Amino acid sequence: MPVLTFAASGATQLEGSFKVGPAIILISILVLFVLVGILFRAKDTTDFYAAGRGISKVGSGMAIASNWMSAASFLGMAALMYGSGYHGLAYVVGWTGGYVLLLILMAGQIRKYGKYTAADFIGDRYYSQTLRAVGAIIAILISISYCVGQFGGIGLMFKWVMGIDYAWAVIIGGAVVLAYTLISGMLGVTKNMQIQYIIIIISFIIPLFILTFKFDYFWLLPQVGYGSVVSDAVAGIPIAESQQLVNSFGHDFAMVPAPEYAMPWDPATGKTFYQWIAIAFSLMIGTAGLPHVIQRFYVVPKARDARWSVVWGLFFICILYWSAPAYAAFGKILSAHPEVGQLAKDAIVVYTAQLGDVHPLIVGFLAAGGVSAAFSTVSGLLVAGSSAFAHDLYVKVINPNAKPKNQLLAARLGTVLMAMIVTVIALAKLALIGQLVAVAFSLAGCTIFPLFLLGIWWSDSNKAGAIAGLVVGGIVSAISLSYFIAGKYGVTWPLHNFVDYWLGAWYFAIIGAPLAIIAHIIVSKITKETPLEIRKFLIEKVHS
Amino acid sequence: MDKTPNEYHISFFKPTTPQAKANRNMVLWLVLIWFFAIFGFQFLLWIIEKPTPEPAYATFQEVWPNVESNSASTGELRRFGQVTLSVLGKLALSQDDRASLDNALTWTIYELTPATDRSALLTKIREFEKMKAEITALSDVDYVKLKTELAQQLSPLLQISKSDVRSKILPLELVSADMSSMTGKTRESMPVIMKKYLVHNQSFLTDFKFLGFPFHYFYTAIFLLILFVGLCWLYCVKTDRLNAKMDIID
Structure with missing residues (x-):
């Protein structure tokens, strides 16, 4: 089909072949991470799980931000806004607003509870080894689901830098991040996260200063300056007489009016008000139920530090989240010419910098920032997942007399196994990075969030209630995800459209979490006291 | 004095100590602010929105009955072609919708071209399509030359000036297949496509500008995040004060 063939040419030119400068930057940053990881590597299990509880609140805030700012934040959020405009802001709000809930409902209390992992809390609070094992399995599933999007992001950036096939890029990138996590453990990871935060944020913001300056917007604060870019996209931009404002292909910085970009739940995007609300809600309660996020509160010395680390963490996160929509807005205008063709949305951040003719080395630094974002999150997730495997399953359930050496070995084996599973799923390219990550949030919102919320704030919440809540949350999750996967493989089940819309894979927690909480409360009320x-x-x- | 077993109960909504009561009240206030700031605003946006058409949609509604029945005047065809290009310039088009719009645009150009020139135009478009499929760089000299030629030749037919961004899009959206007719599928889908891309949910909250942003966009993308940080900060400060007041050490 000529149109499609043609559409590929612009994107192909943006991809190009092996890029020496960006590759050197990427390798240097990865070497730096590994060196820091070696320098601060885990010496025993306490170090591996909780970094010796020696991290300050600002440092922990940076680590929270770095841990949080994944490929979904760095690459995926701009992709969602680029593809569906205002609808994408549901992800921005959802991925930040949840921290308010996390702080005021859980952070301090989780630290005071004094456990290593989410499953530890569940097992102790609900006095059940079975629930501990279930909690560990859920934590592993959430980590895997979350990691899939990250591996996709790593693959895209490795593909862009090395000019290789996506599949090979995922495999190589996955192997590198696995090696790094195994070498460093969590103490190295926590130190690295602070360095990674700085690299992520600098690499993300520099191109924005350049773009706003170059295209004549308020560049001193690009996070505000891009407001006029959004308004210009809505009103349309005529071709300038001077012909100075062009993209890297020589197309004018001009476009027809596109109100659909900024107007809420616009028909052109195919998204609705319900979906906006459902995504924001699911992401927010999912935030308060993610094991690798909750686990970060165990690495600060006191409950007060846990609270303040959330404030710092959220502030550091918001610096990136205020900036990401700017890439989508610039990307929209710079790729408006049909010759640019269909661009891979998940790489729009990098493409926008390229289309804006930002210096290739700065674009390379940006891509390296994207890899750092994915790395920092993946390493945290792999640690959380392997902790669940080694600490909660192996030591607490399977082999209580395990020596610390064997426990560490189990953690490392768990890490390798998880990385392999994630690589295989990532190769299937099931959805956009942001959407894949959102699945993990809904899963956490339906399962772990109710256990923590009720477990902390209601002493009558008991084992039977927890089981009932988990069963209900698990059933809703299973229905949504099985319909989603069936749909991906072209299988249509009864009520497919209904389930697809009301229990979408990115936001099923809006139904699942309240149902799980209700079931938990009812069963706790009618069964034996805690x-x-x-x-x-x-x-x-x-x-x- | 030690508690009896029955006194060991914690409930967020039934606090038993002054500290727990103060904490509950603070949390409830913060959650209410958080909830209404996020969902209340979106709900308001949803309640007051009105489907607002772009000017191009009014033009489409005016000319479409005659275009559909093949009785459109030259002027009406031109305006129809202009509207079609306005939609083709949008980025969020689905492949199906683009195919219908391409067919409508190319047919309009065909109708506006003098009968004696149609054959030559068709040949030129086919040549351009072939070139589009084969080039490896957008800067290919022959490709750029032919594209410019087509734009210069066809823009006047739609009375689109050189400085109009749509003149740049025009040659790229021409499709030689079915050029001489508007297909049944295109006729059927055109009103739906136009409504889908040219009517938007707007209100004074979306039309009002703040710091360059449409207000609702600023509120959601910038202000809400500031509010979240502020709420977290406030909670920590208040909790620290409460703990100090009650001699609680973490």
């Missing part, structure tokens, strides 16, 4: 020692512990240790 043991006295648990209630005592809650009052004397967690809420004192």
Whole structure:
């Protein structure tokens, strides 16, 4: 088909072949990460799981931000806004607003509870080894689901830098991030996260200063300056007489009016008000239920530090989240000419910098920032997943007498296994990075969030209630995900459109989480009371 | 004095200590602010929005009955072609919609071209399509030359000036297949496509500008994030004060 063939040419030119400068930058940054990882590597299990609890609140805030700012934030968010305009802002709000819930409902209390992992909390609070194992399995599933999007992002950036096939890029990138996590463990990871944050944020913001300056917008604060870019996209931009403002292909910085870019739930995007609300809600409660996020509160010395680290972490996160929509807005205008063709949305951040004719080395630095974002999150996720495997499954359930050496070995084996599973799923390219990551949030929102919320704030919440909540949340999750996967493989089940819309894979927690909470409460009310020692512990240790 | 077993109960909504009561009240206030700031605003946006057409949609509604029945005047065809190009310039087009719009545009150009020149035009478009499929760089000299030629030749037919961004799009959206007719599928889908891309949910909250942004966009993309950081900061400060007041050490 001529149109499609043609459309590929612009994108192909942006991809190009092996890029020496960006490759050197990327390799240098990765070597730096590994060196820091070696320097601060884990010496024992306490180090591996919780970094010795020696991280300051600002440092922990940076680590929270770095851990959080994944490929979904760095690449995926701009992609979602580029593809569906205002709808994409549901992800921006969802991925930041959840921290308010996390802080005021959980952060301090989680730290006071004093466990290593989410499954630890579940097992202890609900006095059940079975629930501990289930919690560990859910944590592993969430980590895998979250990692898939990250590996996709790593693959895209490796593909762009090396000019190789996506599949090879995912495999190579996955192997590198695995090696790095295995070498460093969590202490190295936490130190690295602070360095990674700085690299991520600098690499993300520099091209924005350049773009706003170059295209004559308010460049001193690009996070505000791009507002006029959005308004210009809505109103349309005529061709300038001077012919000075052009993209790297020589196309004018001009476009027809496109109100669909900024107007809420616009028919052109195919998205609705319900979906906006459902995504924002699911992401927010998912934030408060993600094991690798919750786990970060165990690495600060005190509950007060846990609270303040959220404030710092959220502020650091917002610096990137205020900036990401600017890439989408510039990308929209710079790629408006049909000759640019269909661009891979998940790489729009890098393409925008290229189309804006930003210096190739700065674009390379930007791509390296994208890889750093994915790396920092993947390493945290792999640690969380392997902790669940080694600490919660192996030591607490399978082999309580395991020596620390064997425990560390189990953690490392778990890491390798998870990385392999994630690589295989990432190769299937099931959806956009941001959407894949959103699945993990809904899963966490339906399962772990109710357990933590009720477990901390209601002493009558008991084992039977927890099981009931998990069953209901699990069923809703299973229905949504099985319909989604079936749809991806062309299989249509009864009520497919209904489930697809109301229980979409990116936002099924809007239905699943409230149902899980209700089931948890009802069953807790009609079954045996929580043991006295648990209630005592809650009052004397967690809420004192 | 030690508590009895029955007193060991924690409930967020039934706090038993002054500290827990103060904490509950603070959390409730913050959650309410958080909830209404996010969902209340989006709900308001949804309640007050009105489907607002772009000017091009009014033009389409005016000319479409005659275009559809093949009785459009030259002027009406020109305006129809202009509207079609306005939609083709949008980025969020689906492949199906683009195919219908391309067919409509090319047919319009065909109708506006003098009968004696149509054959030559068809040949030229086919040549351009072939070239588009074969080039490896957009700067290919022959490709650029032919594209410019087509733009210069066809823009006047639609009375589009050189400085109009649509003149740049025009040659790229021409499709030689079915050029001499508007297909049944195109006729059927055109009103739906136009409504889909040219009518938007707008209100005073979307039309009002703040710091260059449409206000609702600023509120959601910038202000809400500031509010989240502010709420977190406020919670930490208040909790620290509460703990200090009640001699609680974390």
